[in-house]
Amino acid sequence: TDGLNNIWIIKPGAKSRGQGIVCMNHLEKILALVDADRPLAKESKWVVQKYLECSLLVHGTKFDLRQWFLVTDWNPLTVWFYRQCYLWFSTQPYSTKILDSAVHLCNNSIQKHFQPSQDRHPGVPEDNMWSCSEFRAFLQRQGCEAKWESVVVQGMQQDLVEPHKASFELYGADFMLGRDLRPCLLEVNASPTMASSTTVTARLCPAVQLDTLRVVLDWRTDPSAYTGSFQLIYRQVGISHEPGVWTAEAVARLEFAPLFLLQLRG
DSSP: OSSSOOOOEEEETOOTTTTTOOOOHHHHHHHHHHHSSSHHHHOOOOEEEEOSBOOOOOOOBBBEEEEEEEEEETTEEEEEEEEEEEEOSSSSSSSSOOHHHHOOOOOOOHHTTTOOOOOOOSSOOSSEEEHHHHHHHHHHHHOOOOHHIIIIIIIHTOOOOOOTTTTEEEEEEEEEBBBTTOOOEEEEESSOOOOOOOOHHHHHHHHHHHHHHHIIIIIHHHSSOOOOOOOEEEOOOOOOOTTTTTHHHHHHHHSSSSSHHHHHOO
């Protein structure tokens, strides 16, 4: 799925909503961009990733999935997966020959500044968003709706972070799908937007906030409580240790936690 055009995506640190993100395909241009911002370069606050050039497209248009997951405990690690998500689309048809943000950055904070291309397929929503049910209907028309659960959902249910007792954190994970529908994690947002910018997010964002409270307040005291669209997908066996003291055995047991979680903690 990496493709053959040597495209890389460059993200400045400590920013959100697509600010400062660009795509490039020449090392000299990447180094010039990084060197131009000395404070960021000095603190190594840049993320450079190989761009996924051969992703799944909808009507010739690129999209990302925004998937929420909720972490309510670190020991034992407890992760909830929200059964609803949404897709956001680019306003322009996909092309690896044009590295413009209007083509490659699906974030609504970026795309809302562009007018949809006249060449874009009319089947792409005017407000650049689909709910997951609309995407599943698209997959059904393509003859592969069954892969939503078996490939997409199962592939996304693997990304988590660290909370503490009596606390929680809600994350927004962004995915792209390969042409075989297998998801590839792009990034995890510790402060996912809850703006009701379209009819899709106007319905989903309040719902995920309400269901978060159901998990954090109701389920914590009643394991049979209704948790809305949140599904518990991972709960690690608790690790016993003295406060502030981790034995070699306890640390070794942490290796069973997804490596991604330990990386996010840093």
